[in-house]
Amino acid sequence: MTHPEAGAASIQGEEPSPTDASDGRAPAVSNPRRALAVVIGVVFIDLVGFGIVIPILPFYVRSLGVSDAFIGLLAASYSLAQFLAAPTLGRLSDRIGRRPVLLASLAAAGVAWVAFGYAGESGARFGTVAALVTLFASRTFAGAMGGNIAAAQAYVADITPRDRRAGALGLVGAAFALGFVFGPAIGGLLAADPVVARADALLPSFVPATPYSLPSFAAAGMSFLAVAVGFLFLEEPKRTRPVSDAAPGSPIPPRRxxxxxxxxxxxxxxxxxxxxxxxxxxxxxxxxxxxxxxxxxxxxxxxxxxxxxxxxxxxxxxxxxxxxxxxxxxxxxxxxxxxxxxxxxxxxxxxxxxxxxxxxxxxxxxxxxxxxxxxxxxxxxxxxxxxxxxxxxxxxxxxxxxxxxxxxxxxxxxxxxxxxxxxxxxxxxxxxxxxxxxxxxxxxxxxxxxxxxxxxxxxxxxxxxxxxxxxxxxx
Structure with a gap:
């Protein structure tokens, strides 16, 4: 790998990218195709989990007996947290590595979805305000962890030659699309009355079985599954890392x-x-x-x-x-x-x-x-x-x-x-x-x-x- 200045030079056409297959240098990972498949699989699993909770969000809020305005605020809280966190997670992945950022954020998202599923229980014990606080806190935290898409895209860029990045990044987009195809369908199924009744009979008493908790717990399970897949199969790519606060030639200096x-x-x-x-x-x-x-x-x-x-x-x-x-x-x-x-x-x-x-x-x-x-x-x-x-x-x-x-x-x-x-x-x-x-x-x-x-x-x-x-x- 080369110093950051070389990346800027390659943008101007002065030399090929360090990740190009034509430059004769070693690939960033031992098996680029497998690495690409794994990171796309991790994104897909993560997005299925996110999509699972989409059908229940409005009904979850309404079950608390509050205004529909909270539905829009709850949806906005996720995007706002993602907006604030994505640059930080992307920058952090530049400095400490793609793999640890992806795995840690996925695990944290799983914890957030578990808390999301328990919001109804907190409302039953401590009142509506406690339920809303739990919903907003967990949803906001999950949104912040959802900023890990920046690390996933950067991982794809690390392991893919520049002339093939559009196709590889398109596969990441396809994983998003698939997640939104399967996720809501799974969430709707888990919220069905027969499924809830069966789960209520099988789960221990401290695990709530409701049309809102089951999809939330399934989303958590998908996040933890993504962590397991990434831990076993995701390889940290070899790449150039920032070495100063004012790396010459970089569009965005580190540590901002x-x-x-x-x-x-x-x-x-x-x-x-x-x-x-x-x-x-x-x-x-x-x-x-x-x-x-x-x-x-x-x-x-x-x-x-x-x-x-x-x-x-x-x-x-x-x-x-x-x-x-x-x-x-x-x-x-x-x-x-x-x-x-x-x-x-x-x-x-x-x-x-x-x-x-x-x-x-x-x-x-x-x-x-x-x-x-x-x-x-x-x-x-x-x-x-x-x-x-x-x-x-x-x-x-x-x-x-x-x-x-x-x-x-x-x-x-x-x-x-x-x-x-x-x-x-x-x-x-x-x-x-x-x-x-x-x-x-x-x-x-x-x-x-x-x-x-x-x-x-x-x-x-x-x-x-x-x-x-x-x-x-x-x-």
Missing amino acids: TVVGQFREAISSVALRPLTVAYFVVAVAFAGVQVMFIPFVADSFGYDATAAALLLTYVGVLGVINQGVLVGRLSRVIPSRTLVAGGGVILGGALVAIPLTGVIDRLAGDVTLGGPAWFTLPLVALLVALAGLSLGNALVNVSLATLVSGAASDAEQGAAFGVTQGASSLGRTVGPPVMAVLYTVAVAAPFLLGALLLAPVVAAFARREESSGDRTGPAT
Whole structure:
């Protein structure tokens, strides 16, 4: 491995990256393919655990007899904690190693989910305030530990040649998508009355068996399983580590506070547009994340089961797009172009989604034949969601690839920590804004999201290509 200055030089095209397979140097781990599979598996297990609790969150809060406003606050607490913690965990992984940060954060998340499951018990013994404090404390702590995605992305960057990082980072995105496909389904199953009754008969009396505790404990179990897998099979990569507080050539110097790291990122020519883009895209996408289920309920009359099927459809498409398609496209198309093109597709999908609710009135008496549920509005919605999934995959994977190319090899974790923190901040700010807009006009959050993407598309469409922009083989 080389000193951090070499990473910056390689961004300018002066020499190949230390992790490139073509440079004749030893790989960062003994078996890169196995290491990539293990870290992706760890991310998948972790995200399944996170997804398990999603279906129960609103009902858990309502079971305490408090306002629905606490649902939004509870959701925001996770993203805010992740925003604050991601840069720190990414920086810490640069200094002490990817493996210890990943394993420790996963174990701590498991403890947080256990506490989350006991919130109902604390409420029964000490009152509603105690239950809310337990919920918020555990959810916030779990969010902070969820900042470990920066360390996972940096690990992938450590063990993958630069010309293949888009595909590898896409696999991390696919693991996310799979986690959100399987996690909510498992959570819904564990919250079912027959499962709760069976668990109540089998578990000891000090373990509460409720529709809210069982998914929480399952999430904890998935986190602990990820720790075990990582402990047995995850190898710490060999890499260059920061050696001073002012490493020359590094976009973000080590040992900064969260505010300082963001200040350095914004002042960096390489990282500034990427950090801003992560934030803007997260805010723009918040309209779909928060208001999609209310939209299909209000406009299509769908219940929770039908909405869940649509989310599964989007999740499956996300796996294909992020795990296969984006990696192949990145070999022939510069990442900056993929960001711009993905932004156009994503913006078009955001505009199309509210139109699907009125397309039957616009199209008149057009019928498609087949079963009664197979309607023109549904087909239009499925097409719009396909565009949404593709655009989101192109933007997020390509942005991650550009982040990797903009940072030296010693600062991968710090760079990913800052940009993931910006994304978490966007997911904290966006949902309450989009929810308020939805009460004013159904189409408002979707149209605002498309409008916010316009400057991102313009910025990346006009950026001059650098050696770090192209993720495929040099031509």
